[in-house]
Amino acid sequence: MNRDIFIRNLTKEKIKMSPTGRNANELSQEEFDSCYESFFNMIFEIASTDVSSLEGYGEFDENNKAPFKSLEEFIRSDMIDEPEDGYWKNWKQMFGTTFLKKDYYYEIAEKALKNVTFCEKQRFLVNNNTFFCNMIISDDGKTYCTDWGRAGIMDYLMDFAILDLNKPYLMIPEKLYEYAKKKNIKIENFKERFLCMAYYKGIVTLRWHASIDDLESCESIVRSINALEERMNKLV
Template structure:
């Protein structure tokens, strides 16, 4: 949903050299993380404890983590303990404690259902952060303001033809890959039609709330990681991201009840959910098409068509 930047190239021997200047004793082990599209990430063991060092071409994510730690300091919010940050060559880095547990997408059914109360409790803490002082929608700038005047402008920016970075020239997918322009465009039109229901609803959201970014331990969230896509928009986008990951469970009704009971705005809940679900699906479809994964592309397409068929947008 955001321009994908080039991952920093930092080798393990460079990391070891950097860590020697930070810690008194030598690092015992170091392992490169296999996940992460934008940051270069290593796990390392020091004095029998595991830590994480992340490298990025900007420090916005690290700034957001510090902001959240301060803002939610009385809420016991599951942010990994932040230890050090600095600059290495032309990259920013941050060191934090490694969160122990399982990524949410690897949980068994009973484990997943048992963890949902903790997931909901912590997600609503994030969505309750007071952001009245900050203008705009979408990705935050260094003044913590949104970079778009309206939510619809933010939404349209995801799929504009002229982009830089990873998405430069992405319209060529309609000519050179299996992406069906008519299907894609029909879903896009539906999303824009539904955007009016999300307009004016502004919350602080994670924007990538699923997969490896939610770590569960003993049915509780042990940590929420990867804050590089934090933005201002409808809280339904975080909920939709999670629901799309688990389409076989009726989590939408559970979230609706949970947020309504806590006096959040739940009007036009399903329309808002569908807008977010289509956006996430279109972004995923083009991403996997770019990587040549037709099976994953079709799976995402089938899932969003099933969801659209399931939820009548006239029901609010």
């Protein structure tokens, strides 16, 4: 089944697949500060989808199945293993030949795995591609995701972690912490879960940018990763 049709059916057609409006990447910091709740509402709406009919964790495969038995198995496979074919075949050859440094890569991967137990059993639909260039703000102020190619089942904090990785100066976890208190949303083990999702997504995104020799993005991602735990410690 086509991915968009699958997502539309799964969400009872409450999510628009082809929204119209302004690209979220065009928002200034001031504009985002005035409308960030629309982004948060969107993520929680996605996470409210009933996924009890689905098994597993991880990104949906070509059959729209989440193929991993646990979240740890998923992120370990993505961060550590080398596939037999495809873009990431033999990716570890990048160590020493690109920006990607072996010791740093495994240090951050271990930090993600250290916290993954806090994310187990957090089974939610996630877009898993919530970079600002993939989102649209409609004329009525509602936010929509436009690309569901990496959607899957995992902790919904993944979608917030990607927002922060994309633009850390927008202070996503800080805003989310206050938003949750305001809305009486209890996010258990907030720090550990956010760090797990952020470290995992951060290090594999760093690997991607290193693979295309995007030095500027690599340096930005490393700064974001390195500053995150101190930021979280100030919240909880």
